[in-house]
Amino acid sequence: MLKYFFIVFFLALSYSNAQVTSNSWFDTVTLLRHVEALSSDAFEGRKTGTKGALKARNYIINQFYSLKVKPFGKTFEQPFTFKKGKKEYKGANILGYIKGTSNPHKFIVISAHYDHEGIINGEIYNGADDNASGLSALFSFAEYFRKYPPKHSVILAAFDAEEMGMKGSAYFVNSLSSYPKEVIVNLNIDMISRSDKNELYVVGSNLNKRFRNAVCCIKSNKVKLIAGHDGYDNKDSWVYSSDHANFHKNGIPFLYFGVEDHEDYHEPTDDFENIHPEFYAEAVNVIFSVFNKIDSH
Numbered sequence: 272m273l274k275y276f277f278i279v280f281f282l283a284l285s286y287s288n289a290q291v292t293s294n295s296w297f298d299t300v301t302l303l304r305h306v307e308a309l310s311s312d313a314f315e316g317r318k319t320g321t322k323g324a325l326k327a328r329n330y331i332i333n334q335f336y337s338l339k340v341k342p343f344g345k346t347f348e349q350p351f352t353f354k355k356g357k358k359e360y361k362g363a364n365i366l367g368y369i370k371g372t373s374n375p376h377k378f379i380v381i382s383a384h385y386d387h388e389g390i391i392n393g394e395i396y397n398g399a400d401d402n403a404s405g406l407s408a409l410f411s412f413a414e415y416f417r418k419y420p421p422k423h424s425v426i427l428a429a430f431d432a433e434e435m436g437m438k439g440s441a442y443f444v445n446s447l448s449s450y451p452k453e454v455i456v457n458l459n460i461d462m463i464s465r466s467d468k469n470e471l472y473v474v475g476s477n478l479n480k481r482f483r484n485a486v487c488c489i490k491s492n493k494v495k496l497i498a499g500h501d502g503y504d505n506k507d508s509w510v511y512s513s514d515h516a517n518f519h520k521n522g523i524p525f526l527y528f529g530v531e532d533h534e535d536y537h538e539p540t541d542d543f544e545n546i547h548p549e550f551y552a553e554a555v556n557v558i559f560s561v562f563n564k565i566d567s568h
């Protein structure tokens with residue numbers, strides 16, 4: 272117990288040395304702690320269908336439970352199978368649900384994939400930025416909703432098998448057609464914890480103009496939120512680069528939050544030590560601001 276206390280104490284100390292600013296919406300030490308845990312070697316790179324992925328699933332379900340998030344279906348898990356080459360894989364999305372206070376029949380899906388590349392040639396690809404960073408942000412939203420319940424209903428979707436062709440989100444979006452539910456927007460979060468230029472991109476506001484105001488004029492000293500990478504500028508398009516693609520293909524508006532690729536992208540060095548805590552915490556803050564603007568209308 273004493274040992275545990277000292278570990279927590281030193282963790283808190285090292286994070287405060289990183290000068291992570293506090294805010295009233297979520298606890299930044301907790302935000303970082305989840306990234307560190309999920310991108311540790313114990314999770315073996317979280318590849319779909321592996322022991323590490325199962326461990327990640329249980330971790331997510333435990334967090335949802337303790338943050339009083341309800342399952343979206345009968346249970347938190349939405350299992351699915353798919354074939355890649357000759358191999359059949361078993362995946363599972365983890366879906367949490369928070370009922371809206373004034374618009375419960377309209378849904379905002381906040382998503383982040385939890386799978387990553389696993390172990391390749393004996394090296395563990397820990398995927399700290401990609402995408403433990405997005406997943407931990409889902410827990411921050413859950414924490415926030417306990418104090419400030421959303422007006423629209425929210426689905427917190429931790430998708431599986433993004434790295435294998437966005438299979439989990441495809442399955443989820445298809446499953447929606449069997450319910451009379453209206454998803455007004457998907458906010459997809461994938462890689463938000465580091466940027467040498469302090470730039471966070473938001474993709475999709477040029478395709479879905481009703482959300483232009485939501486991403487405009489957000490004040491932050493540390494994070495420059497830039498609308499782009501959606502085919503309306505001279506940058507490469509990220510419209511199909513992550514799970515939001517499956518929402519877009521089915522006519523559901525999306526906003527995707529992410530940083531530009533970096534030297535550790537899809538490398539075994541995408542580790543917790545290489546994220547930028549201050550930028551990351553502020554990026555989550557910025558996404559909260561966008562959410563609140565959408566939810567308040």
Ligand SMILES: [Zn+2]
Pocket residue numbers: 384401402433461462513
């Ligand atoms: Zn990713």
